[in-house]
Amino acid sequence: MIQKVRTLIAVSLATLFLFGCASNPDHSMKRSHGDIESCGSGDNCAGGPTRVVQRAIDTIVLANFPERAGLYKARMWKDSGQNFALTSTNPEIHISTTLYMALSWNELVAVMAHELAHQEENHPQISAGVNSTIWLADKASWLITPWLIFSPADELAKAAFSRHVEMEADILAVQYLENAGYTEADYLSLLERIAGMEGGTGCRVWCTHPHIDDRIQAVKERRNVLYVETNKKDFRTE
Ligand SMILES: [Zn+2]
DSSP states (O other): OHHHHHHHHHHHHHHHHHHHHTTSHHHHHHHHHOSOEEOOTTOGGGTHHHHHHHHHHHHHHHHHOGGGTTTSEEEEEEOSSOOOEEEOSSSEEEEEHHHHHHOOHHHHHHHHHHHHHHHHTTHHHHHHHHHHHHHHHHHHHHTTOGGGGGOHHHHHHHHHHHHHHHHHHHHHHHHHHHHTTOOHHHHHHHHHHHHTSTTTTOOSSSOSSOOHHHHHHHHHHTSOOOOOOSSSSOOOOO
């Protein structure tokens, strides 16, 4: 029994340590995306390519919320084949050079519209709030039933919440694109491009992003089509 408690304490401390690290965005980027390095001065990707990404960001910003011109910054990462674009609580939009190379200009603008939709809707802050709420609930229940801390239900709830947020961002991004003179077809072309990437089609339960078919349907119908969820906790965003 004592051995069990010791293991629990050790695991909890390790979790706290990892949780703490998440406050450093560069560490957390490297943790979730593996072998990547920020493009710095002297790197080719810090020059022209980063300026192109910045131009794609500014295209959406100027057409939709010009009062925030200059706020959102492009940040590129040298990777070893990973495709990612993301944004966090800072007004920065991160993209891997591999994904940048794979996209056409219109698709790049579509990615930036999606990430800017997360920013404008404060999704990173909301997600952080949900994560810490779940974390606190875990700690409280730990007093009664220690094994609840490892309960997969929370991961499932976080993933379901994340899928709703992704779909909201997709729908808003299409509006941003249209306001900037681009089309729904540009966004659908991006989704199809993602579907063609390894593991890009997504899934419906244990995943942070909706299945690509659901995303395409949501964009075409302009509504969140994720109304069937398998978990008890419901973090619907509407
Ligand atoms: Zn997203």
